[in-house]
Amino acid sequence: MVSRFRKIIQAGWGILTNGYAAGFLPGGPTLYSGPLKHFCVPGMNCYSCPGALGACPIGAVQAILDGRHRGFPFYVLGYLAMAGLLAGRFICGWLCLFGLIQELLYRIPTPKIRVPDRADRILRYLKYVVLAVLVIGIPLVYRTELGLGVPAFCKYLCPVGTLEGGIPMAILQDSLRATLGALFRWKVFLLILCVLASVFIHRPFCKYICPLGALYSLFQKVSLVRMNVDTGVCIDCGACGEACPMNVVPCREPNSPECIRCGECTEVCPVKALSFRPAGKRKNCKEEMSG
Amino acid sequence: MKKEVPARVTVILLAIAAGCCVFGWMNGEAHAVFVKAASICLECIGLG
Numbered sequence: 001m002v003s004r005f006r007k008i009i010q011a012g013w014g015i016l017t018n019g020y021a022a023g024f025l026p027g028g029p030t031l032y033s034g035p036l037k038h039f040c041v042p043g044m045n046c047y048s049c050p051g052a053l054g055a056c057p058i059g060a061v062q063a064i065l066d067g068r069h070r071g072f073p074f075y076v077l078g079y080l081a082m083a084g085l086l087a088g089r090f091i092c093g094w095l096c097l098f099g100l101i102q103e104l105l106y107r108i109p110t111p112k113i114r115v116p117d118r119a120d121r122i123l124r125y126l127k128y129v130v131l132a133v134l135v136i137g138i139p140l141v142y143r144t145e146l147g148l149g150v151p152a153f154c155k156y157l158c159p160v161g162t163l164e165g166g167i168p169m170a171i172l173q174d175s176l177r178a179t180l181g182a183l184f185r186w187k188v189f190l191l192i193l194c195v196l197a198s199v200f201i202h203r204p205f206c207k208y209i210c211p212l213g214a215l216y217s218l219f220q221k222v223s224l225v226r227m228n229v230d231t232g233v234c235i236d237c238g239a240c241g242e243a244c245p246m247n248v249v250p251c252r253e254p255n256s257p258e259c260i261r262c263g264e265c266t267e268v269c270p271v272k273a274l275s276f277r278p279a280g281k282r283k284n285c286k287e288e289m290s291g
Numbered sequence: 292m293k294k295e296v297p298a299r300v301t302v303i304l305l306a307i308a309a310g311c312c313v314f315g316w317m318n319g320e321a322h323a324v325f326v327k328a329a330s331i332c333l334e335c336i337g338l339g
Contacts, residue, residue: 033329038321047328048336055328059335063327064320075315076324081308085301154335166336176331179338187337222296222304255295280298 002263006094007103014097017041018164023050026172040076042083043096044212046158048165050172058135058212059154065139066149084219092206092213093260098160099206105198113200120247123208124258130157131211153211155183159191202245206260217257224279225261227254234273240265250274
């Protein structure tokens with residue numbers, strides 16, 4: 001029930017934030033350039049997608065850092081901090097189109113791969129390295145001969161830009177198609193790798209690469225949306241851990257930085273010990289009885 | 292169960308984040324975001 005409802009929200013949000021239909025017309029106006037582009041969407045969504053109505057937050061951070069604006073990105077980081085503090089990685093689970101695409105790919109009936117725990121734990125730190133080096137470090141430090149920075153994450157790694165921006169633009173615009181080169185081939189290779197990995201591993205991009213997920217995970221323990229384990233009710237059966245697609249054990253670490261708040265665990269818990277609730281509203285039958 | 296971060300800490304952090312957002316907006320950052328987002332970013336889509 002939660003899963004189906006979540007898919008509807010994810011798809012609806014994806015359509016809503018990429019609803020500029022005129023952008024998809026061949027030879028028509030290329031990108032939406034109205035006032036909504038002043039605002040970032042909370043999830044990964046390339047602003048060069050023909051239908052995009054908002055700005056990509058990770059692209060926006062790099063745009064501010066890369067030397068053209070020459071300043072600390074107060075606006076974008078303030079916005080991302082607000083989003084993280086309000087919802088944490090709930091955004092990853094419910095408001096990210098690329099997350100939905102990966103989940104749909106994972107539904108293709110094939111044998112699935114469970115990354116060994118040790119490798120999984122190490123690989124999860126990769127997204128923080130991507131955030132620190134490609135999103136912040138290189139755009140901030142490196143300058144071309146023209147004195148401009150390089151949006152390293154968008155340029156060399158981001159498969160979302162290739163899927164939502166690069167490929168549609170190359171299809172729709174003859175002039176752009178003529179410029180396709182080694183960089184585009186590299187990015188298409190990465191996209192194919194990401195698509196194939198998503199068939200066998202649940203949300204591999206979100207788990208190991210996504211810098212936006214890394215940023216939101218920093219706010220997970222202080223965000224308003226939190227998960228509650230009623231320790232007076234929990235029988236520690238492990239059902240929540242087995243159901244968790246992000247390999248978290250919610251009854252032991254309900255506010256893990258890796259939890260995307262998909263709600264699968266709340267569905268399978270036989271005693272309904274897990275629930276979402278706002279910060280400061282902790283429910284614990286054991287404490288209530290002893291108090 | 293580990294002790295949780297109190298809700299008032301979240302509210303204080305939210306107020307600081309909102310302040311940063313407003314400061315950045317007044318400093319013209321939203322316009323810089325708009326300029327970047329309203330035109331095709333060739334680098335972002337692998338054509339640059």
